[in-house]
Amino acid sequence: MWGAIEHLGRDDRTRGYLRDAWSPADLELRQWFRQEAARRGLDLREDRNGNLWAWWGDPSERPGVVTGSHLDSVRQGGAFDGPLGVVSAFAALDMLRAGGFEPGRPLGIACFTDEEGARFGVPCMGSRLLTGVLDPDRARGLTDDEGDSLAEVLRRAGRDPDELGRDTETLGHVGVFLELHVEQGQDLVHRDAPVGVASAIWPHGRWRFDFRGQANHAGTTRLEDRDDPMLPFARTVLRAREAAERGGVVATFGKFRVSPNNANAVPGLVSAWLDARGGEETAVRALVAELVEFSGAEVSAESWTPVVDFDVVLRERIAATVGGAPVLATGAGHDAGILASAGVPSAMVFVRNPTGISHSPEEYAETADCHAGVTALATALEDLCRS
Numbered sequence: 400m401w402g403a404i405e406h407l408g409r410d411d412r413t414r415g416y417l418r419d420a421w422s423p424a425d426l427e428l429r430q431w432f433r434q435e436a437a438r439r440g441l442d443l444r445e446d447r448n449g450n451l452w453a454w455w456g457d458p459s460e461r462p463g464v465v466t467g468s469h470l471d472s473v474r475q476g477g478a479f480d481g482p483l484g485v486v487s488a489f490a491a492l493d494m495l496r497a498g499g500f501e502p503g504r505p506l507g508i509a510c511f512t513d514e515e516g517a518r519f520g521v522p523c524m525g526s527r528l529l530t531g532v533l534d535p536d537r538a539r540g541l542t543d544d545e546g547d548s549l550a551e552v553l554r555r556a557g558r559d560p561d562e563l564g565r566d567t568e569t570l571g572h573v574g575v576f577l578e579l580h581v582e583q584g585q586d587l588v589h590r591d592a593p594v595g596v597a598s599a600i601w602p603h604g605r606w607r608f609d610f611r612g613q614a615n616h617a618g619t620t621r622l623e624d625r626d627d628p629m630l631p632f633a634r635t636v637l638r639a640r641e642a643a644e645r646g647g648v649v650a651t652f653g654k655f656r657v658s659p660n661n662a663n664a665v666p667g668l669v670s671a672w673l674d675a676r677g678g679e680e681t682a683v684r685a686l687v688a689e690l691v692e693f694s695g696a697e698v699s700a701e702s703w704t705p706v707v708d709f710d711v712v713l714r715e716r717i718a719a720t721v722g723g724a725p726v727l728a729t730g731a732g733h734d735a736g737i738l739a740s741a742g743v744p745s746a747m748v749f750v751r752n753p754t755g756i757s758h759s760p761e762e763y764a765e766t767a768d769c770h771a772g773v774t775a776l777a778t779a780l781e782d783l784c785r786s
């Protein structure tokens with residue numbers, strides 16, 4: 400399976416992945432998912448928000464046990480964030496079938512749409528729409544860097560954007576959700592464990608800062624006559640780092656756009672995106688409030704995800720089932736967190752990442768650890784299917 404998808408959306412210059420939601424690479428990955436489902440005789444359903452579900456058994460009779468993840472990537476991302484969970488889901492199902500397992504309840508494999516929010520700015524778009532925490536009108540109007548709205552992009556991909564929105568029926572099919580994911584830190588390295596189980600996801604969000612000034616000639620405009628928005632932006636980046644250290648949180652300006660983007664012109668507009676996260680919501684909120692005040696920019700909140708504490712009984716049960724795996728918190732967002740917040744009992748299994756690097760082509764997991772992840776996933780699914 401890995402060999403069939405590793406070239407899709409890969410930038411051969413950098414080895415990084417460009418798998419924006421609804422891009423040609425993403426559409427090919429979705430097609431691959433359909434084929435893998437068909438090869439196994441699973442019943443493939445696409446919900447009104449573009450999420451894909453491959454079912455063994457009928458979840459309208461009884462809510463099922465679901466596993467899976469996403470196939471889109473951040474820009475220049477790694478191979479594992481998302482796809483490891485989907486490939487492992489199919490592999491775990493194969494392992495269970497090879498052992499003669501017959502599920503006592505439906506078993507589903509999910510592929511969530513646009514988890515990263517690389518294209519339209521809102522992460523976990525598919526699960527947020529499914530659960531109703533994202534307003535479909537707002538989603539339809541979100542635009543990508545080309546200025547194309549999600550509604551237009553969906554129409555071009557042959558979908559009806561008017562269908563977007565909370566999908567109670569599909570959500571009702573998910574009795575429990577278990578997402579396997581590459582670890583995006585080095586906790587498991589330090590604990591000398593190939594797999595772990597998630598305890599919590601930090602509260603996190605994204606904010607857009609627009610710094611406005613006056614575009615002008617770089618040679619003829621005296622310094623004292625300039626209104627250069629690059630300067631407050633630069634000061635705000637430094638302040639974000641300082642405030643994060645002071646507040647015990649993390650803050651990142653990882654994306655910005657300069658307009659008009661000429662080497663020989665003072666810019667007229669700098670738009671920049673702040674990603675802020677931390678163990679305590681109040682500390683994250685305080686950092687954002689400080690930067691809004693300090694920057695003088697026009698600021699709009701693009702997404703917010705409150706803290707997620709995964710179901711304690713479920714996570715302890717899975718940790719015990721897979722052989723006493725360590726339980727750890729993460730600063731990364733996941734569809735499992737969105738489902739958990741919507742009341743679906745959810746859990747996550749992490750696979751060790753030797754360097755901890757993620758959202759980068761350097762992201763990695765050893766094959767033996769990936770196999771340990773599949774075994775852990777199969778064991779946990781088997782146990783969950785019994786209840």
Ligand code: GLV
Nearest residue numbers: 515522730731732
């Ligand atoms: C998703 O990977 C995120 O945490 O941004």
Ligand code: MN
Nearest residue numbers: 473480515758
């Ligand atoms: Mn990611």
Ligand code: MN
Nearest residue numbers: 480481514580
């Ligand atoms: Mn992910």
